[in-house]
Amino acid sequence: MSHQSELIAEDIEQYLREHENKDLLRFITCGSVDDGKSTLIGRLLHDSKMIYEDQLAAITQASKTSGTTGEEVDLALLVDGLQSEREQGITIDVAYRFFSTDKRKFIIADTPGHEQYTRNMATGASTASLAVILIDARYGVQTQTRRHSFICDLLGIQHLVVAINKMDLVEFAEARYEEIVAEYQLIAGKLNARDIQFVPMSALKGDNVVNPSELMDWYQGPAMLELLENVEISHDQNLRDLRLPVQYVNRPNLDFRGYCGTLAAGVMMPGKGVKALPSGKTSVVDRIVTFDGDLDAAYPGQAISVTLRDEIDVSRGDWLVAADDDVMLASNFEADIVWMHEAPLEPGRLYDLKLATRDLAGKIAAIDYQVDVNTLEQRHADKLDLNAIARCQVELTAPVPVDDYRTNPGTGSFIVIDRLSNITVGAGMIHRPLDSELPYEYRDNDSKANVVWNRTSVTQQMREQLNGHGGKCVWFTGLSGSGKSTLANALEVELNRRGYHTMLLDGDNIRHGLCKDLGMGEAERGENIRRVGEVSRLFAEAGVIVITAFISPFRADREAVRGLFKDGCFVEVFVDTPLDVCEGRDPKGLYQKAREGKIRDFTGINSPYEVPVEAEVKVNTDVLSQHDIIAKLLKQL
Structure with a gap:
């Protein structure tokens, strides 16, 4: 059944035409166990008058034996169809339901809340444009709320509706609703979804599901169904990058050769220049053929056959892209993988992979890190168990065109298939291609040795996650006696007291070890700073705040040295204490020796000091107290 409409009785053909031209929204419901996902779907169908009488009678009868709502009809039984689901009162498999309203058609996927069925939830989310994340108003944000929000974000869902359910059990309190909204906003800050909306409701009672609630007049936003009807999804499709993975070459006679497939992205039109990948051969689109006739233009999601003006070699698994598109061919790439089988993923083992319409062999060469989707922390893993999610390095036996999943989901995703049983054991989302198949890369350098840069399995991001903060370099510069070392030491003490991981590199200490072979000439002083800069970068990449005083x-x-660091990771602190003050202090007696000619090339006396042009922080120890300077530095950091 679709929806109640007078046209069904008056003009069925007109009704069918209107119904056919409505756009389709695929969405999922997810959240913790017993948050009311199945009940919400049942309520949507019931209050929209989309349930047949025999269906309603059947679930009314089933409510007496399997229901959880007392005397009321348990609407969750509409989607909890498995016997084990009804016995336990939970969702295990993904249940799909179709319905429509005057404005739009819908396909709902009711996904499981249990952690052990994460793979089922990911399956339902893979084709959805919107996710309804339910939160029990009594308990607020739970572990599964974070888990499902992360998975939805990982799968590129741009629209999230956070439904705060069971408001009837908290007396429809506005304060409780606002408290949960604020709690979820902390999660939202870590997500890429561009559209997040909140709605308070009671799926059991029907408040704010289809009709606005009279008991929550403090909420002025739309009800759930109105949100679903009006969410804008037309801009979610990628119309820029043309992608047609060829599924079949149609050759019914000598006069016709059509390349068939479902357009994954972009707009295909006759006369458009295209390029076949991986061969790189180019041609021009002649016709776009469908069962209903030729098209002037084809859009994502349409199944089409394309004929070309030139006879070029295009086979199943090849892509047709725009002639001027720069699509990288790669035999290895980084990807996020959801493991979906009881037998764990083993790095180095050969699997079959299916990318778009291409099948080929490959292996997971390395697991960069596994994501704890409950806390979003990254940790080391030697293998992946059922329902685990990890960033991995994938190696293929041949180069293929590679897309970023967030840009082109249709061509940026793949499945992993066991070669013996031929069952799907994992699903992946491509992050980026890797230029080299080796665990190292060549970088421009002026080293006199023939060396490469080795990529480590433990990444900087993982180290920073473990430390709880990012790595930085705080570079104190100024004349001798300006107070650099004193300030650097005081800053490290304060940061260490606050729980930050730090390392202090002092000029004199470095000269005792790393740079003891260097003199004090201009070139050697430059080499001294170069070495310190390189060491500082290594500390920063380890997630440490390194403080230098030179x-x-x-x-x-x-x-x-600044050029060794990413933007925002190098903080230059110019200790601008006047020369006469520094010389008056002369804690090491160096100024006096320089005046007497015993020290050559001493900065400030017979060698220049070049003042920083745009230092992040400028302080004067003759004007500000140490306490005030440290407070200023902490604010900058």
Whole structure:
């Protein structure tokens, strides 16, 4: 059944035409166990008058033996169809239901809340444009709320509706609703979804599901069904990048050769220049053929046959893309993999992979890290168990065109198939291609040795996650006696007291070990700073806040060190204490020796100090107290 409409009785053909031209929204319901997902769907169908009388009679009878709502009809039984689901009162498998309203057609996937059925939830989310995440108003945000929000975000769902359910059990309190909204906003800050909306409701009673609630007049937003009818999904499709994975070459006679497939992205039109991948051969679209006749344009989701003006070699598994599109061919790439089988994923084992319409062999070469979807933490893993999610490196036996899943889901996803049983054991979302099949890469460098850069399995992001903060370099520069070392030491003490991981590199200490072979000439002082900069970068990549205290008089040397760091990770602190004050302090007696000619090339006396042009922080120890300076630095960090 679709929906109640007078046209069904008056003009069935007109009704069918209107019904055919409505757009379709696929969405899922997810959340913790017993948050009311199945009840919400049942209520949507019931209040929209989309249940046949015999269906209603059947679930009314079943409610007496399997229901959980007392004397009321248990609407959850509409989608909890398995016997084990009714016995336990939970959702195990993904249940799909279709319905429509005057504005739109819908396909709902009711996904499981149990952690052990995460793979089923991911399956339902893979084709959805919107996710309804239910939260029990009594308990607020739960572990499964975070888990399902992360999986929806991982699968590229752009629209989230956070339904705060069972408001009737908290007396429809506005304060409780606002409290849960604020709690979920902390999760939302870590998600890529661009459209997140909130609605308070009671699926059991029907408040704010189809009709606005009279008991929550403090909520001025739309009811759930109105949100679903009006969410804008037309812009979710990628119309820029043309992608047609060829599924079949249609050759019914000598005069026709059509390349068949479902358009994954972009707009295909006759006269458009296209390129076949991986061969790179180009041609021009001649016709777009369908069962109902030729098209002037084809859009994502349409099944089409394309004929070309030139005879070029195109086979099943090849892609047709725009002639000027720069699509990388890669035999290995990074991907997020959801493991869906009881037998664990074993790195190095050969599997069959299906990318779009291409089948080929490959292996998971390495597991970069596994994601704890309950806390979003990253941790080391040697294998992946059922329902685990991890960032992996995948190696294929041949180069193929590769897309980023978030840009092109249709061509940026793949499944992993066991070669012996031929069952699907995993699903993957491509993150980025890797230029090299080896665990190292060549980088431009001026090293005199023939060396490469080795990529480590433990990434900087993982180290920073473990430390609880990012790595940075705080570079104190200024004249001798300006107070650099004192400030650097005080800053490290304060950061350490607050739980930050730090390392202090002091100029004199470095000269005792790493740079003890260097003199004090201009070139050797530059080499001293270069070495310190490289060491500082290594500490920062380990997620450590490294603090340095060096005169570092030359601007070019400091800028070279800055260039080793990402934007925002290098903080230059110019200790701008006047020369006369520094010389008056002269804690090491160096100024006096320089005046007497016993020290050559001493900064400030017979060697220049080049003042920083755009230091992040500028302080003067002759004007500000140490306490005030440290407070200023902490604010900057």
